[in-house]
Amino acid sequence: MRPAFTHGRSAWHAGAVCGSNVPDARITDEPSLVSCPDCPDAAEIELVPDDAVTGDPHIMQTLRETRDGHSRKIDVVVVDATTAAAILTVYEAATPRAQAKIAGLPLTLMASLAWGILRDEAEGEDR
Structure with missing residues (x-):
């Protein structure tokens, strides 16, 4: 299975181009190359590091x-x-x-x- 970046509406929106469950979708492993019309900022958000994770005391x-x-x-x-x-x-x-x-x-x-x-x-x- 190849990793892919998807957005929340890919299951419902037929025009999605970064979801793996959409016909004719363009899939990429590289977040900076995501070209989805529904989530143009998804790649930038993916690249932002987490401020905290589960179990973090802060x-x-x-x-x-x-x-x-x-x-x-x-x-x-x-x-x-x-x-x-x-x-x-x-x-x-x-x-x-x-x-x-x-x-x-x-x-x-x-x-x-x-x-x-x-x-x-x-x-x-x-x-």
Whole structure:
């Protein structure tokens, strides 16, 4: 299997040229050569080094910087300020033992957990 760079919409957009699951797609191993009309910045984002990875002891500090408006990339994902704020809201309300568990999760699970808890809180207020 040959490595390829894909974008989030390649499965749904017939005009994608960098996805491996699209008919007549042009695939490349080199991120600087990606020529997809849906994600012209994908190659540049791929080349940006991660500011933190799963298990990094400074991941929460990186999320605080993101919440405060600084662009950060964690576990190959560019994190927005709203998601960082949601994760930190749940993290700061947790017990120290739970905080250690949350900090050890991959970013995608941290975000899912935070949004799930905040959604349940919001639904509880509506009742």
